[in-house]
Amino acid sequence: MRFVLASHEGAWEVMPYVDDVPLTELVTAYEGARSFDVVGGYDRAILADLGDAQRFLGRERPWPAPSVSLLDCDCGFPGCWPLRARIRRSAGRVVWDRFEQPHRPRRDYTDFGPFVFDGGQYRRAIDEAVGDQGSAHGGEPV
Numbered sequence: 001m002r003f004v005l006a007s008h009e010g011a012w013e014v015m016p017y018v019d020d021v022p023l024t025e026l027v028t029a030y031e032g033a034r035s036f037d038v039v040g041g042y043d044r045a046i047l048a049d050l051g052d053a054q055r056f057l058g059r060e061r062p063w064p065a066p067s068v069s070l071l072d073c074d075c076g077f078p079g080c081w082p083l084r085a086r087i088r089r090s091a092g093r094v095v096w097d098r099f100e101q102p103h104r105p106r107r108d109y110t111d112f113g114p115f116v117f118d119g120g121q122y123r124r125a126i127d128e129a130v131g132d133q134g135s136a137h138g139g140e141p142v
Helices: 023-033 050-057 119-133
Strands: 002-008 011-018 045-047 068-073 083-090 093-100 115-118
Touching (some): 002 050, 002 119, 011 050, 023 068, 050 068, 050 083, 115 119
Antiparallel strands (some): 002 011
16 A cells, blocks of 8 residues: 655645555456446546545544545546545554445446555555655544
């Protein structure tokens, strides 16, 4: 597990990697194998600011949010074509499951994941991505 964070045109973007494979490649292969009408089209998740990286920790929010955008559209517009998933923390692990493409609600992502990560390694991956840019996680443990 790792995250690659980059600044692009005044915004922060983050690409999640699972076993050194970009999440974009994993989901594109999954969608292609199922002959979905539109395959791929995803790119890095766009963050409002570095503090928005905390979404990857599965934190409770002040508003209801059953899922989190892990990827956004390759057009660069947030929310245009997101890949969303539930992120939950349990017994020292972080789990990504219940993937969805909100613009194609009938798609079945049941067999995509779940992806299970060691909580400590996951937290270090976020810390390394944010690096010297500031604290994006508020110091809470995973």
